[in-house]
Amino acid sequence: MRKKKYPRIFNILPLLLPLLLSGCGSALMAPKGEVGSELKSLILTAFGLMLIVVIPVIVMTLLFAWRYRHSNLMAKYAPDWSHSNKIEVVVWLIPCVIIFFLAILTWQTSHSLDPHKPLADKEDTLEIQAVSLDWKWLFIYPEQGIATVNEVAFPVDTPVHFRVSSGSVMNSFMIPTLGSQIYAMAGMDNDVHLIADKTGTYPGRSTNFSGAGFAEMTFDAHVTSEQDFQAWVDKVRNANDDTLSFPDSYRQLAEPSEDVPVKYYSNVSPSLYKDIIDSFRYGDGGQGAHAEEHDEVAMSAEAAE
Incomplete structure (x- = not known):
């Protein structure tokens, strides 16, 4: 059996990954003070809330592509399907809830992390x-x-x-x-x-x-x-x-x-x-x-x- 030939880049890719990720460090992610620590917490919290939408979308995209691939004859064929109330509720409700929590978080931190706010007497x-x-x-x-x-x-x-x-x-x-x-x-x-x-x-x-x-x-x-x-x-x-x-x-x-x-x-x-x-x-x-x-x-x- 003939072995598949892959480009040489795939052989050295594991060695290149550390170099590709070496620029991901950030002073904001390594704070040395009270204000910097709170900003880091805010960034990670907002990032985590947004991942609640992003991760399911990525997973469903891959699952749908796999389930409805051309070679899968077991997948249900519904050419006349156009709407689902259940799907609409999920698609709109979850982002609205996340935006609501982000709005509250933004309001609170806009005041608590105000750069003009004194930290002491x-x-x-x-x-x-x-x-x-x-x-x-x-x-x-x-x-x-x-x-x-x-x-x-x-x-x-x-x-x-x-x-x-x-x-x-x-x-x-x-x-x-x-x-x-x-x-x-x-x-x-x-x-x-x-x-x-x-x-x-x-x-x-x-x-x-x-x-x-x-x-x-x-x-x-x-x-x-x-x-x-x-x-x-x-x-x-x-x-x-x-x-x-x-x-x-x-x-x-x-x-x-x-x-x-x-x-x-x-x-x-x-x-x-x-x-x-x-x-x-x-x-x-x-x-x-x-x-x-x-x-x-x-x-x-x-x-x-």
Whole structure:
């Protein structure tokens, strides 16, 4: 008897499967924080509910193809069949029930996983101001009086309030392992609350295309112990005597640049983040928070005349 010849690909297919599946890993499926864990649970729950419809459809498709194959003469032949109330009930009722449960789940998680919802009291939360630039990330620590470029650090098990804005076009701030993303828009003060329950270094990036240097617009998020975080803050303070203020040194930093290395600023203007936002809000060419005051003075002078 002649043996059937199969393409060689079938002989090496078992060896290729691990390579084909090697890209299935995802930071969302390996969370390191409370928000990320809840998002993973939501994804798996919704996926499981949808499989209630998908799996039976796949199984029935294969069974029908087998039962009503051309060579099966035992299958019932019913050319005039057109409708079944029982089948209609099953086909419509099950998806409607699943959609009902998904609607409830979506409503609840839209509120419980709201990125603007604080995870703890303000006194127990670390505030970090994040500004997207072309093509780098600026992180300002208002309480510590320091700033960094393309590197952020915070203690483990400490709620972090990221206030997010943009010094250029719209971007999106995300540390996938920790959870939600939030958009960074010029002239707007957005925010997202995150927390990490394990120490480590987690990649962060922009998830909204913003031009030529978008691919290198990444940063490292260092989650450390409280003691190591304080040591990191001291390292930034002692790294140099560079001061970041608006508009002079900030304008230099904001110039478009690609693949920017980590940079530390040991001194930061207390109103830097507000000045960046106000520069877009008032269009004052660098006066920032003082624009409103100048406008009031000008209006008073015109009224006096």
